[in-house]
Amino acid sequence: MTVKTLASDPSSTGGRGEVMSGQTVTPRPIAMRDAFLERVWRAMADDGDIYFTCADFGSPVLDRIRGQFPDRFANVGIAEQNLINVSAGLAVEGFKVFAYAIAPFITMRCFEQIRVNLALLSKVRSVNVNLIGVGAGYSYVVSGPTHQCYEDLTVMRALPNVAIYSPADHVAAAALFDPCLANTGPKYLRLDAQVLPVVYESEPPDLEHGFNVHRQDGKVCLVATGYMLHTALKVADQFAASGRPLGVIDLFDLSGFDARALSQRLARYAGIVTLEEGFRGRGGLDAMMFDLHARQRPGARMLNIGVEGDYRFELGTRDQLHEQVGIGLQAATRSLDRFMQTLST
């Protein structure tokens, strides 16, 4: 089979820091999907049990996978229900399956297939299926609400035995390949569609605890996931410049994070702020932290920054869209200002 490839993209190779003259060079930012698929592609050469399925969705690195491993690659077409079902069938035959599609489609178009043939079936059969969804939050900026994804954390975390990973840069995305390959059970990896700045410059994230501390000081800690970690870091830098340091934590393992360690880490703060690129108050990151906090520290104050209101069709840059729904840098700053005033009174 000959494979017509997408236009070759020089940014799709490499990804990790290269050591030159004894110094670690900051990795060039690349797309999360290419960093992750690079790991899959390399592993497929040695591990004949890895199977790749997709719902008519590609990437430059995927061209290599389908070109080199046509016997372990299947494009089911625009058919996410069948993507899940075929992946489940491959998994019970012992394959480690990576199923790849646009994030809202691979979670919500085929939710019952995920529930029945991955979550339920994995209670009695070994089912290593990794759902790789591209397009977290507003990352398909001009494609509108069908392709944007603000509900996936809520619906996927309703499934108690599905792991959920939400990396903030391509280094974290690539690092998450290891638990995906090694651990059986269904998993969902939500990847941003845009190339994001590198956060994990010198070392990959802390897979053992599922979260990383990026700033420690202050009375308030920001807990963010995915793209919103970048917003959180900008907010923290602004506040630090005016003498009000803030803690910042990247929560990327949303199902398996070490709750005790995170609680201990948060115990030093008077207030907790969640930042997510999903609807506020609908069971996403805010609910997770509320749940953790209500049980561990009922006295602490919490602010939840998430998408306000409901669906919108406005066009704009990602920053503009974020400001409209209350999760942009300026909107978050205003909310945080008010929150910190309530803490000091």
Add this chain to the structure above:
Amino acid sequence: MERHLREKARWVWRETLRVHRRAPETRLASSLSAVEIFVALYYGGVLRFDPAEPLAAERDRCIISKGHGSICMYPILADLGFFPRIELERVCQAGGILGGIPDPVIPGYETVNGSLGHGLGVATGIALGLKGRNSDRSVFVVTGDGELHEGANWEAIMFASHHQLDRLNLVVDNNGVSMLGHTDDIVAHDSLPDRLQAFGWECHEVDGHDVVSVREALLAMKAQVAGKPKALIAHTRKGNGVPGLEDEDLCHVMNPKPELIDRLLGEES
């Protein structure tokens, strides 16, 4: 073999009535239409299986997609030694393994089937995986005709022919009735064989209550490995053999009175 199969089919029909008599939560009508299909598969030398090791790699895979319409599998699996016969006495009871809808905690069941329209897609993935491993094992999947309304089936039907999954065998228990009436009156499956053939499948039809014919058709289907997935449309009667139930519009949710079941079993013995 022919006499043996007919006796087994009669025995399974009776045992299914007995299970339902004890556990009226079970769906009777859609299980009675499938008796001869499963008897032919499991007693007719069609499927390779090992009750001592239900998930042995050498087995043929049988995906029983029609969920609650497969209560007739309970006596079959018990009889073959997949689990102790005592389980038949405590269907739908706490501590038992046999529920109103079979779950894959039951030895012999491969996948989750309570929600309809999932079996064919998963079976297709299994067939793709076996092909990837150069296995010559066959995959059978038994669905009802009502559940073919689920669109995911047709995604799998397209996929299976494109990938030439010629060890995939679909058996449709075509009893013509879903929960609220005859499928012809709901959303008709006009010319189901023509539809499947148009999708690139080999398709045959059989009288689904003639167990000997069903066995012959299944063996012929299994033996045909020529680049196409295959389907057998078994024409059946929902509630087969139970007066007042058979082919009634609402037979899916009808329970015959215990006295009727006792009378039917008494006439048989």
